[in-house]
Amino acid sequence: MKKLNVLFRYSVFVGALIFFSCSKEEKLDVDITQYNIDAPVKSELDNWIKSTLTDPYNIELIYRFDRNETDPERNISPIELERVKPTVEAILYTYLKVYESVAGKAFIKQYTPKQFVLYGSPSYNTNGSITLGTAEGGRKVVLYELNELNFSNAAQVRRKMRTIHHEFTHIINQMIAIPPAFEQVTKGDYEADWTNNTSNPESVSRSLGFISRYARSAPGEDFAEVVAHLIVEGQLYYDNYAKASGADAYSKLKRKEALVVDYFKQYFNIDFRELQKEFAKVVVERYNENQAFSLGYWLRQGTLISGIKIDPLAVYNSKYPTSEAFNAVYENVRAGIAAVGNANRRLDNIEFQFGPNNQLEVVVTYTNTAGTTYLANYSYNYSINAENEITFTKVEQRGTSGAYANASTIGSGVTALQTYLTSNTFVLDWIHDVEAIDFTNVGGFYVKGDPSNYVFGNIIKQ
Incomplete structure (x- = not known):
């Protein structure tokens, strides 16, 4: 609401009758500008x-x-x-x-x-x-x-x-x-x-x-x-x-x-x-x-962010530089999955699905030569501290059928990823210097002490 403050100033001059007992005069030499409170000395x-x-x-x-x-x-x-x-x-x-x-x-x-x-x-x-x-x-x-x-x-x-x-x-x-x-x-x-x-x-x-x-x-x-x-x-x-x-x-x-x-x-x-x-x-x-x-912070809250999806074909990979160190891990997994049983399966993407009670499913999506797409789930626990450091611990699989059975089938092909995740402490972070449209929508984690070794992808929100 617009406010209008009006200040009325009144100056009242009071005359006083002053009697002098003699005609002696004294000149007062005072520079009153020194006492102008409306213009204080600049500090x-x-x-x-x-x-x-x-x-x-x-x-x-x-x-x-x-x-x-x-x-x-x-x-x-x-x-x-x-x-x-x-x-x-x-x-x-x-x-x-x-x-x-x-x-x-x-x-x-x-x-x-x-x-x-x-x-x-x-x-x-x-x-x-x-x-x-x-x-x-x-x-x-x-x-x-x-x-x-x-x-x-x-x-x-x-x-x-x-x-x-x-x-x-x-x-x-x-x-x-x-x-x-x-x-x-x-x-x-x-x-x-x-x-x-x-x-x-x-x-x-x-x-x-x-x-x-x-x-x-x-x-x-x-x-x-x-x-x-x-x-x-x-x-x-x-x-x-x-x-x-x-x-x-x-x-x-x-x-x-x-x-x-x-x-x-x-x-x-x-x-x-x-x-x-x-x-x-x-x-x-x-x-x-x-x-x-x-x-x-938001991942710790468990109310908004549910995952990070790493997809080499996603648009962000053509906009922002990727990590050579993680690219080598990803390439190892890609080649490993293709080599299992000489079935030439194709790695499509990897998604980190963060669940309640610090449970994590690393979901590997792959396609066989017939064009059928499968999911393979690998079970982990994770821990995040106040400094946004995150660690991953491999735990017993949370199932044996479906995506868990697929995980067993191609398991030998993803060893490099498991080693990478469990042998490092990471720091969660956004990808810096992104376009405004990608801000808080693209992020991941990097190896503590080595920001050049990082994983990043689309942030999945619940």
């Missing part, structure tokens, strides 16, 4: 802000306490001085440069707010909620609760930057309105009293197809919340949330996502997937984020 921090934010982006930063920059009736505390610079750096790298790298300098200079105001405490509302940020008139963003922000905690940094991406979405929505089709997805389900735990608990808003309780408050907030969550929490979080919300909610959340992606492309020529990728890159590299955008 090293001020100069850094000017060169980092103001000069390149034409953005004013207000961090010295000024009650008139927010609702004067609220008790707000100033931001602690030592938190100003890391806050500016977070704004710069996780917002300004993300958009600049994807949409270009002209876009960010045209649409970015021209003033950021920083406060240390939250802004408390009468309904029990707190305001973390506001966007006013498309030109000003106010951020609150900065004194509680731990910049060594990636999750906290992301949460605060989610506020900025949310507010910036409001700004661009003032330039180009939200598509009417977006509101239609959950029309009739919006609830202005979104903090009401009876009418809008998290379970209800989620089941109706909202990414957060606040998203249900109005279509504009809904749109901004979808944008902010997709960028800051990431695609895997969004997909996992949608999947766990039920079939009806899933379809609505994915429809909203599609409309957001189309909005950015159609009206601003921005590849939204590139925004997601750039943001993830920043928080991983600068803030050591090892969960939200981590393949290992």
Whole structure:
């Protein structure tokens, strides 16, 4: 909601009758400009802000306490001085440069707010909620609760930057309105009293197809919340949330996502997937984020990612370099399967199917000379630690017929793969420097200490 703060200043001059007992006069030689509190002496921090934010982006930063920059009736505390610079750096790298790298300098200079105001405490509302940020008139963003922000905690940094991406979405929505089709997805389900735990608990808003309780408050907030969550929490979080919300909610959340992606492309020529990728890159590299955008983290959750499929004929193999070390293993298996019984079977692909209780089935797909395709299952257990290191242990086969019988038939041909998996510790990771369309969709694992020795394929989601 656009806010307008009007400040009326009154100057009252009071005349006083002064009597002097003599005619002696004394000239006061005082330079009152030294005491102008409206223009404090520029500090090293001020100069850094000017060169980092103001000069390149034409953005004013207000961090010295000024009650008139927010609702004067609220008790707000100033931001602690030592938190100003890391806050500016977070704004710069996780917002300004993300958009600049994807949409270009002209876009960010045209649409970015021209003033950021920083406060240390939250802004408390009468309904029990707190305001973390506001966007006013498309030109000003106010951020609150900065004194509680731990910049060594990636999750906290992301949460605060989610506020900025949310507010910036409001700004661009003032330039180009939200598509009417977006509101239609959950029309009739919006609830202005979104903090009401009876009418809008998290379970209800989620089941109706909202990414957060606040998203249900109005279509504009809904749109901004979808944008902010997709960028800051990431695609895997969004997909996992949608999947766990039920079939009806899933379809609505994915429809909203599609409309957001189309909005950015159609009206601003921005590849939204590139925004997601750039943001993830920043928080991983600068803030050591090892969960939200981590393949290992999501595999450990067991709720979204179910497998990795290695297919030499898949498109990604022509787009990204493969590992010579693993190619040698794959070629050994290919030749080994063909040699079993001199039957000249053809290896088609290998899929790692991750199941519950750390169970893994390595499924080898092959075709005989008659053109019939078979599956061969090999049973393993796996273990993943907090550093995303994964180890594989061969266990007794979990069956004897069907795919397990096929595994016995061609078993001697896959020895090289079993040796490779059980004799190394691996690190789960995405393939870096991929196109935006492949981000979080192509990944695998590499031998610990040897990133050039890696396995990668399509990520299979449940």
